[in-house]
Amino acid sequence: MRIIINANRSKGTINRNIYGHFSEHLGRCIYGGLYVGEDPSIPNVNGMRSDVVGALRELDIPVLRWPGGCFADTYHWRDGVGPREQRKTIVNTNWGGVTEDNRFGTHEFLELCRQLGCEPYFSGNVGSGTVQEFSDWVEYCNMPGKSPMADLRRQNGREEPWNVKYWGIGNEAWGCGGNMRPEYYADLCRRYSTYLRNYDRDHPIYKIASGANVDDYEWTRILAEEAGFAIDALSLHYYTVPRDTWQHKGAATDFPREEYYSTLAKTLRMEELVERHSMVLRRADPSGRLGLAVDEWGTWYDVEPGTNPGFLYQQNTMRDALVAALNLNIFNNHCDTVVMANIAQTVNVLQAMVLTEGPRMLCTPTYHVFRMYKGHQGAKQLETYAETRLIGDTREVPNLHVSASEAGDGSVLLTAANLDDAAPAPVECLFEGLGEKGAVTGELLSAAPGAHNTFDAPEAVTPKAMTGIQFEKGRFSAVLPPCSVAAFRIVP
Numbered sequence: 001m002r003i004i005i006n007a008n009r010s011k012g013t014i015n016r017n018i019y020g021h022f023s024e025h026l027g028r029c030i031y032g033g034l035y036v037g038e039d040p041s042i043p044n045v046n047g048m049r050s051d052v053v054g055a056l057r058e059l060d061i062p063v064l065r066w067p068g069g070c071f072a073d074t075y076h077w078r079d080g081v082g083p084r085e086q087r088k089t090i091v092n093t094n095w096g097g098v099t100e101d102n103r104f105g106t107h108e109f110l111e112l113c114r115q116l117g118c119e120p121y122f123s124g125n126v127g128s129g130t131v132q133e134f135s136d137w138v139e140y141c142n143m144p145g146k147s148p149m150a151d152l153r154r155q156n157g158r159e160e161p162w163n164v165k166y167w168g169i170g171n172e173a174w175g176c177g178g179n180m181r182p183e184y185y186a187d188l189c190r191r192y193s194t195y196l197r198n199y200d201r202d203h204p205i206y207k208i209a210s211g212a213n214v215d216d217y218e219w220t221r222i223l224a225e226e227a228g229f230a231i232d233a234l235s236l237h238y239y240t241v242p243r244d245t246w247q248h249k250g251a252a253t254d255f256p257r258e259e260y261y262s263t264l265a266k267t268l269r270m271e272e273l274v275e276r277h278s279m280v281l282r283r284a285d286p287s288g289r290l291g292l293a294v295d296e297w298g299t300w301y302d303v304e305p306g307t308n309p310g311f312l313y314q315q316n317t318m319r320d321a322l323v324a325a326l327n328l329n330i331f332n333n334h335c336d337t338v339v340m341a342n343i344a345q346t347v348n349v350l351q352a353m354v355l356t357e358g359p360r361m362l363c364t365p366t367y368h369v370f371r372m373y374k375g376h377q378g379a380k381q382l383e384t385y386a387e388t389r390l391i392g393d394t395r396e397v398p399n400l401h402v403s404a405s406e407a408g409d410g411s412v413l414l415t416a417a418n419l420d421d422a423a424p425a426p427v428e429c430l431f432e433g434l435g436e437k438g439a440v441t442g443e444l445l446s447a448a449p450g451a452h453n454t455f456d457a458p459e460a461v462t463p464k465a466m467t468g469i470q471f472e473k474g475r476f477s478a479v480l481p482p483c484s485v486a487a488f489r490i491v492p
């Protein structure tokens, strides 16, 4: 099967933020997963788990979204600043009704971002908050001079502003963020946006409106037409659920073959969603200024048996690795509109990068895909064509899925997934720029669809160096095993 990389055609630069993540006050994502506070039994720096931060740093995370999700529209940021012992205790009504003592707040999140080396993306409260409260949060984080909020920040121990760039104006305003109609939310969005100020000309803020649920193109149209001038991007949320019902979504492990293929088929729907929402955006904004931020995506299964249903804890298999590969290929290939994407969620929730159990931690197959793909960040997307055949029984999917990009040093990263759970895919990749003195190396993640890492066998699914790559001028060939993800680095 041939893959052609056309170095003469590109949709532009792949925004680094496509490789973004999302961490909500949900289950064990923040508490126990990222933050252990004063717990001396788990090595930490300023409360952040050293093992988790160390693993995540390998991914070069560009941007991290917080504090929700649905939690964001119940969150009042002042509850989470100042002396910890004086912080308000609230109930996390969205996720398990657990007590939230706010010991992880604005300063802690920004410290986490500092340790990860990523940009923060704050999701502000529109559903149950006020314009003044949201406006104050921006002032608290970004005002360099003297002002009531800057003074409060200093009183809480931080002299310099953080210059937080990314601000989400609510979350899922059509649902848990207030059950609003698009016309009403568009007006609110204009109003909130007016009072989210720039405090430093060199660090303008970037405003992301709460966009559509899946295929609600009308939401996107109304938002873009009525509030487009007041924002920089609109979000899109789309989760992959194997079955057609949210009551019984399907298991994360030990799933039937049919659900392997339905999961992949449903993931591929992301392409249609991105294309159609982009078309609606472009009609309202022919300049192309408005971006699409897919700020929640990933698999959503039934929780692991015996765990709190409100905590959304699920295992992560080779099937999830393929889901990550497909979505990231799609975002790369639509980098002319997709300005950001944030997989849900970083630790212990939904399609996580890492799972923890007390002091133990493991990296999931999804984590490995993010590491293998990180070379796409900020690189120039290159057009690719792949010969494919349709596979699967009840749901058909192409057997191959690819994307490619060129880095600043001229090398090319080709990422390819073989979706077939039984047949290998011999591929021949044509790339005109590959010279006789060139080189091709590869990394491969391959396992049975249900294979996963456990705390006792944390390296059951890990990438290996690719063997058997044959190359000559202008082309190379290799065999992708069944159910695998490969990353080839081509040095022309």
Ligand code: AHR
Binding pocket: 024, 068, 069, 070, 071, 171, 172, 296, 344, 345, 350
């Ligand atoms: O990621 C879990 C939840 O999914 C988020 O809180 C919400 O925005 C979405 O419905």
